Amino acid sequence: MSAAPDILLRLESLSVAFPGVRHGGDGRHFRAVDDVTLEMRAGEVLGLVGESGSGKTTLAKALLRLYRPSEGRILFRDADLAHLSERALRPYRRDLQMVFQDPLSSFNPRQTVFEALSVPMRLHRICPRTKIAREVEAALARVGLPAAFCDRFPHELSGGQLQRVAIGRALTLSPRLLVADEAVSKLDVSIRAQILNLLKDVQEANRLSILFITHDLHVARYLCHRIGVMYFGRLVELGTTEEIFTAPRHPYTRTLLGTLDEEVADASEAEPPAAPPSETGCRYASRCPHAAPRCAEIHPVTELVGGQHTVACHLWRELADA
Amino acid sequence: MSPRRRQLLARLAGSFRGNLTATVGAAITLFVIVACSLGAALMPYGPDHADFLALLSPPSLSHPFGTDSFGRDVLTRVLYGARVSLVVSAAGIAIAAALGTSLGMISAYKGGGADVVLMRFADLLFAFPSFVLALFLMVVLGFGTINVSLAIALTYFPIFARLARNMTLLVREEPFVLAARLMAEPTPRILLREILPNIAAPLIVQATIGIAFGIVIEAGLSFIGVGVQPPTPSLGVIMADGREYFQRAPWVLTMTGVAISCALLGLNLFGDGLRDLMDPRLRQRAQQ
Amino acid sequence: MSAAPSEPLLEIRDLRTRFDLHGGSIEVVRGVDLSLASGEVLGLIGESGSGKTMTGLSILRLLPANARLSSAVLRFKGLDLEDLDDRQFQTIRGRQIAMIFQNPVGAFNPAKRVYWHLRETIRRRHGEHAEWEERARTALHAVGIPRPERVLRLYPHQLSGGMAQRILTAMVFSLEPDLIVADEPTTNLDNIVERQILRLFRGLQRRSKATILLITHDMSVAAMLCDRIAVMYAGEIVEVGPTRELFDAPRHPYTQGLIATATALRKRAARLQEIAGELPSLAAPPPGCLFSARCAHAMDRCRSERPPMFGEASHRTRCFLAEPP
Numbered sequence: 001m002s003a004a005p006d007i008l009l010r011l012e013s014l015s016v017a018f019p020g021v022r023h024g025g026d027g028r029h030f031r032a033v034d035d036v037t038l039e040m041r042a043g044e045v046l047g048l049v050g051e052s053g054s055g056k057t058t059l060a061k062a063l064l065r066l067y068r069p070s071e072g073r074i075l076f077r078d079a080d081l082a083h084l085s086e087r088a089l090r091p092y093r094r095d096l097q098m099v100f101q102d103p104l105s106s107f108n109p110r111q112t113v114f115e116a117l118s119v120p121m122r123l124h125r126i127c128p129r130t131k132i133a134r135e136v137e138a139a140l141a142r143v144g145l146p147a148a149f150c151d152r153f154p155h156e157l158s159g160g161q162l163q164r165v166a167i168g169r170a171l172t173l174s175p176r177l178l179v180a181d182e183a184v185s186k187l188d189v190s191i192r193a194q195i196l197n198l199l200k201d202v203q204e205a206n207r208l209s210i211l212f213i214t215h216d217l218h219v220a221r222y223l224c225h226r227i228g229v230m231y232f233g234r235l236v237e238l239g240t241t242e243e244i245f246t247a248p249r250h251p252y253t254r255t256l257l258g259t260l261d262e263e264v265a266d267a268s269e270a271e272p273p274a275a276p277p278s279e280t281g282c283r284y285a286s287r288c289p290h291a292a293p294r295c296a297e298i299h300p301v302t303e304l305v306g307g308q309h310t311v312a313c314h315l316w317r318e319l320a321d322a
Numbered sequence: 323m324s325p326r327r328r329q330l331l332a333r334l335a336g337s338f339r340g341n342l343t344a345t346v347g348a349a350i351t352l353f354v355i356v357a358c359s360l361g362a363a364l365m366p367y368g369p370d371h372a373d374f375l376a377l378l379s380p381p382s383l384s385h386p387f388g389t390d391s392f393g394r395d396v397l398t399r400v401l402y403g404a405r406v407s408l409v410v411s412a413a414g415i416a417i418a419a420a421l422g423t424s425l426g427m428i429s430a431y432k433g434g435g436a437d438v439v440l441m442r443f444a445d446l447l448f449a450f451p452s453f454v455l456a457l458f459l460m461v462v463l464g465f466g467t468i469n470v471s472l473a474i475a476l477t478y479f480p481i482f483a484r485l486a487r488n489m490t491l492l493v494r495e496e497p498f499v500l501a502a503r504l505m506a507e508p509t510p511r512i513l514l515r516e517i518l519p520n521i522a523a524p525l526i527v528q529a530t531i532g533i534a535f536g537i538v539i540e541a542g543l544s545f546i547g548v549g550v551q552p553p554t555p556s557l558g559v560i561m562a563d564g565r566e567y568f569q570r571a572p573w574v575l576t577m578t579g580v581a582i583s584c585a586l587l588g589l590n591l592f593g594d595g596l597r598d599l600m601d602p603r604l605r606q607r608a609q610q
Numbered sequence: 611m612s613a614a615p616s617e618p619l620l621e622i623r624d625l626r627t628r629f630d631l632h633g634g635s636i637e638v639v640r641g642v643d644l645s646l647a648s649g650e651v652l653g654l655i656g657e658s659g660s661g662k663t664m665t666g667l668s669i670l671r672l673l674p675a676n677a678r679l680s681s682a683v684l685r686f687k688g689l690d691l692e693d694l695d696d697r698q699f700q701t702i703r704g705r706q707i708a709m710i711f712q713n714p715v716g717a718f719n720p721a722k723r724v725y726w727h728l729r730e731t732i733r734r735r736h737g738e739h740a741e742w743e744e745r746a747r748t749a750l751h752a753v754g755i756p757r758p759e760r761v762l763r764l765y766p767h768q769l770s771g772g773m774a775q776r777i778l779t780a781m782v783f784s785l786e787p788d789l790i791v792a793d794e795p796t797t798n799l800d801n802i803v804e805r806q807i808l809r810l811f812r813g814l815q816r817r818s819k820a821t822i823l824l825i826t827h828d829m830s831v832a833a834m835l836c837d838r839i840a841v842m843y844a845g846e847i848v849e850v851g852p853t854r855e856l857f858d859a860p861r862h863p864y865t866q867g868l869i870a871t872a873t874a875l876r877k878r879a880a881r882l883q884e885i886a887g888e889l890p891s892l893a894a895p896p897p898g899c900l901f902s903a904r905c906a907h908a909m910d911r912c913r914s915e916r917p918p919m920f921g922e923a924s925h926r927t928r929c930f931l932a933e934p935p
Binding site (some may be wrong): 051052123158160161172189190191192193194196197200215216217218219221222255256 | 658659801826871872874883884
């Protein structure tokens with residue numbers, strides 16, 4: 001299945017369409033994720049960057065089979081998870097976990113921290129019943145929280161503390177892949193540092209792969225080894241952090257990076273269109289200052305720039321020389 | 323004391339302090355329940371004790387609600403009757419709640435064809451005015467006390483089904499339910515432990531209001547003779563008796579009506595108060 | 611009646627806000643002093659639980675029912691706000707003092723189209739018979755909406771977050787208020803849109819010389835817009851000074867920590883600097899400095915004595931480290 005031995009997960013031409021929402025024109029269903037091919041390696045942090053509406057969260061949920069992909073394959077551990085039944089998926093669930101954006105709503109308000117942590121332990125028989133209390137305390141310690149938190153309810157904890165518990169809960173099953181969906185966006189800036197450091201430590205200690213979804217490029221740069229940029233459901237650029245930041249090739253990536261610099265002019269930054277752009281052609285064409293007639297008609301193919309760097313743009317060579 | 327119990331007691335104590343409606347409603351309801359369970363036993367007369375020397379006598383010290391055409395003490399009969407009415411109604415609502423909630427939750431969680439079928443069936447039941455439906459069911463099932471409960475259950479079940487379904491649709495998308503799915507938590511467990519506790523509040527409110535509704539239905543059915551059958555006293559049965567002699571002895575019908583009104587007032591106030599308690603409290607706490 | 615030119619537009623001294631709960635009361639704003647000069651942009655920086663939003667709501671009288679407010683001085687344009695009853699205050703709020711909140715779409719009446727909102731605002735400022743259509747179009751142009759005709763006919767739920775915030779900005783600035791209180795106006799927006807809105811604010815403020823109290827937890831937002839910055843922690847102001855000075859030489863350890871974290875990401879540090887620990891309990895605050903438990907430089911004195919403000923009038927900090935010898 002996989003060429004390189006350390007590839008953990010491979011998405012092939014993954015698409016997620018939502019019934020009932022159609023494109024103007026050709027009447028096809030709206031694809032929140034469109035033909036995305038991506039690999040994740042063991043022990044790496046892959047960032048997925050884009051604005052809201054880019055499909056990054058939908059991609060993550062489809063990967064975890066919280067949504068059913070309409071097309072494509074999810075290759076993991078010698079199986080294609082894309083179209084398995086819930087029961088067939090069960091053995092794989094342990095390996096794929098998620099930390100959500102809003103820590104408070106990711107916990108059952110009626111359950112204590114102890115219950116939230118012990119449920120997965122009991123379901124998956126991580127340890128004998130008698131040892132559960134000790135395991136829960138260990139899980140809390142692993143994320144820097146005291147055992148006293150066991151009896152607290154979610155609303156009694158701060159956002160940062162809850163997010164730690166969320167990470168602890170995800171780790172109880174010793175997953176191979178952790179999806180962090182805007183995991184620090186709702187936290188205060190000084191708490192963000194704590195959680196990011198925690199993720200880094202945990203990742204290095206367990207050789208965990210993390211799919212880190214964010215709209216904040218600074219955070220992506222700090223944590224990620226590779227970064228993928230998504231726009232309206234398509235993966236427009238992918239490369240190592242170094243490649244993306246020093247030599248971005250796609251106009252959208254450049255715009256995103258341009259926002260890091262205070263002095264950027266307003267020229268190309270119109271609002272993201274309220275309605276999804278047309279199916280044919282590059283989806284960024286309507287906003288792109290360099291758009292050629294070709295761009296609106298033909299969908300750009302993903303090409304290799306060099307090293308691990310790929311981009312989906314008709315004009316990347318011309319723009320690179322500019 | 324376990325943390326859960328601590329939390330529950332704290333919430334209970336805090337809630338009643340601020341909310342007059344719930345407190346008054348609870349007090350009245352409690353009074354009614356205590357009155358008909360204990361009071362009936364404490365009364366010197368039995369419900370069938372006939373005093374032929376005091377037929378249709380007006381309210382007095384020895385007979386606070388007067389007597390009926392058989393010389394039976396109306397207050398005693400009302401207390402016994404209220405107990406019957408309450409039990410019949412509560413049983414019916416309990417069945418409606420259990421059935422409606424489970425079907426509503428399952429249909430919302432699974433979605434698809436089952437959901438559509440259930441909702442259209444609920445719509446069908448909704449289309450009939452409740453009393454007419456209940457009456458029809460009594461004709462089909464046959465008269466009698468147990469069937470009244472069943473009729474109430476079937477009439478009220480779509481309300482629980484729809485409520486449970488709508489709440490489940492909301493909660494289903496919450497991150498903590500997604501997290502449970504990611505843990506491969508089995509679906510029955512998710513429904514029971516993750517979803518149900520978080521939709522219970524409006525269902526409980528609905529149940530208190532439902533019991534009030536059930537009392538009215540039972541009274542109506544028994545009044546026209548298709549519900550609880552005499553000699554078993556129920557509020558409707560007593561009212562049917564009282565109607566015959568209304569000109570001569572208005573107190574029978576009137577006092578029974580007052581008793582029903584009290585019970586309904588208590589239950590509805592309690593339900594309203596509960597509703598006020600449940601929702602804004604969550605928001606207020608979030609603010610703090 | 612307007613203030614004399616040397617008098618601050620908004621002056622607050624010893625503002626205290628507490629919540630009365632079943633168990634007791636919690637003081638969430640503990641003696642805040644602020645003053646805004648006309649035409650100035652003051653940033654109020656703090657994290658969740660710092661009391662910054664409560665301060666804003668206290669000024670605007672938008673507190674919940676169980677909140678109690680007190681202040682030695684609460685003056686707007688020379689007028690004592692505490693002397694006004696609710697009806698009198700209503701005429702000031704929404705006309706002379708305008709607000710922009712975090713959730714832009716929620717600020718609209720969902721049953722009314724955009725043009726209705728603009729019309730109401732313009733009429734409030736310029737009278738019932740104002741030429742509102744022309745002004746509305748100009749206002750929308752000014753916030754970067756080139757073809758306003760389409761937008762005017764939309765309903766609020768059809769607006770994206772960024773678009774809604776632009777329209778709100780247009781409404782607020784067209785009101786020409788004396789004071790604008792903005793509470794986390796860009797927090798819910800994506801980075802690209804956030805930068806656009808911030809640049810918009812800056813441009814509009816420079817042109818109209820509006821006075822803005824900007825409440826935010828994001829240091830970089832404050833750096834972009836504010837002339838002066840006040841940092842809040844656990845209900846108190848811990849440092850206040852000109853933006854440039856604050857960033858170049860922060861005096862309070864908390865400010866230093868905030869700036870370090872905000873810039874660490876930019877500097878691609880190998881490891882992000884943390885401010886360890888959590889906010890103290892406001893229900894049972896510790897004796898001494900409220901930040902002492904988390905402070906790397908805490909001395910014994912800090913844990914037992916509450917520090918007052920030290921420093922010059924323009925740049926002060928609530929820390930014993932800044933005490934002159």
